[in-house]
Amino acid sequence: MKLTVDGRETDLPAVWWHSEQKIVQLIDQTKLPFQCSIHSCKTYLDVVDAIKTMKIRGAPSIGAAAAYGLAQAINEFWGKDDYLSNIQSAYDQLLSSRPTAVDLKNGLDYVREIWTDSAKEAIVYAQKFASRISMQGKKIGEVGKSLIKENMNILTHCHTGALALVDYGSAIAPLIASWKEGVRFHVYVDETRPRMQGRLTSWELRQYGVNHTVICDSASGHLMATGKVDLVILGADRVTRNGDVANKIGTHNLAVIAKYYSIPFYSAFPDTTFDINSESGADIRIEKRDPQEIYEVRGISTISKEQTSIQAYQDNTHCYNPAFDVTPAELLTGYITPHGILSKQQLIQKYMN
């Protein structure tokens, strides 16, 4: 992705291997959108820490970071005594650095295949794993851009960009691909409380100069009712066998309102998001996250201009914080995948065969 680090414009993925310095580097997402800086991981333990502290986030990006971290450990311990027990320990520590994401295990297992064969190849494997993710995003961009027309107003929710998918992103990818080809449109970016991932989306769109406006999550109904939204594109956290989509809380709201006003509504995602083991959205347990995410808002002090956070609620206010919701397949117009824009029937046919 295009970005500016220390005043210099450059092009970097969310995480990568610095081959001269033999370190893992990543864009520190905890400082965004206020500051764009590169974080260096000198050993795999730094990678564990970067994942734990959410310097890197977004399930696919975490998977890539873990793959790089394990490759780094393999190189660190290669040829030494207790090589196997050391890299097994690295594997375990990386695996437990975040609780849920399946991508994390996928990334580690991909590199594990080679870990007794070649230290150098381990790096190549990690790079292949990361590249496969970003290529899926690139494909989604190419596929999805046919939906984007001149002068459209497009609404998106949460953050589905390069930071989360190593590069390119999912729902963001068609927007940037179209913009690069000279199509001019405007994006409404949902703030996406509680964690305000809209800030990251806004930051990524800004890198490419894409026209966009941040709105509060509750403004979408007004915009759709008054003809200000032509298309809704967002990502997915999990897509089940019947085409139901689990995604960031608020997706369901947008889907119902878009349906009411007959506005096309698409979910974009890479192959790994399709969950062959889940029959329908009813199988998905919605993650209830810490109410602290609602309580505490991060930003820049209006006095000191330093990054800080405030408590936005009274002590002991009872908050409920479901992280995701499930949108039933019948509310979706289609699915933007690396294999094309698919109807529900096509989606099932593609992934179930």
Next chain:
Amino acid sequence: MKLTVDGRETDLPAVWWHSEQKIVQLIDQTKLPFQCSIHSCKTYLDVVDAIKTMKIRGAPSIGAAAAYGLAQAINEFWGKDDYLSNIQSAYDQLLSSRPTAVDLKNGLDYVREIWTDSAKEAIVYAQKFASRISMQGKKIGEVGKSLIKENMNILTHCHTGALALVDYGSAIAPLIASWKEGVRFHVYVDETRPRMQGRLTSWELRQYGVNHTVICDSASGHLMATGKVDLVILGADRVTRNGDVANKIGTHNLAVIAKYYSIPFYSAFPDTTFDINSESGADIRIEKRDPQEIYEVRGISTISKEQTSIQAYQDNTHCYNPAFDVTPAELLTGYITPHGILSKQQLIQKYMN
């Protein structure tokens, strides 16, 4: 309303006349929900300042404060030289203390009727004006409580409480009236970005011990889809002749989703909210407020515990901040008014005759 000031439980409206000290007093809303304190206005100029700085807010409460402020000015200048020019100046300053609300002018004009007759009567008039507002809220509470059943889950949006309507409130009034009678239920309180009026609703419900949970505005779809909401009640800023309801941004979202899931959806409001001069929602110009409201979030510093605010977005992030939206009459189940729970036809019949 029930509240605790300096550790002492008491019962106070949003604004009142302290007859011994001859001052206007009010609950300082800029410090809520973190601190509950009484602000004293020694002269009408202090009232002007309190309205300007939003120590008192909510159109009907502002109207009452202005009425008290003018009565206070009448008493200050009564019998002095230039009495008339002084109170005219007081009237003008109070009128321009906030730009829009019609209640402000109504309050001032109500007291103006008596301003050359009797200084003492001016106070009585202001009290009558304030009392009329709070009695409408009380009536809404009595009328609306028939909708509230044991074990219900009720969703509300924005702040529609005693702080804004001198006492009792609109959509909140039926909840508190039912709770006082021993009906036990649970309220989901929408955070209501950008200004987070959900904090005030939570604070008011807390005074009565009403079970409630704050949610992000985007969580309502998930809750409605999973059967967690039995009833939606919220207020109104303006109701037009065809029954369309202008209310806090996000109301439209809730109305569409409630309709989709066949959940009863009511708007509660006093007589002054019905606008006989507006044909339909299409006549209402939606107020676009300062994006600063999205940018800046007020709360308590997590370090110093002092009230402060943070900038939540990068500099120059383009934000769009419509304050209200319009919900078409066909999305409403009914209207909770001081005259009963009315259908659209009954509403029109009641207010248009």
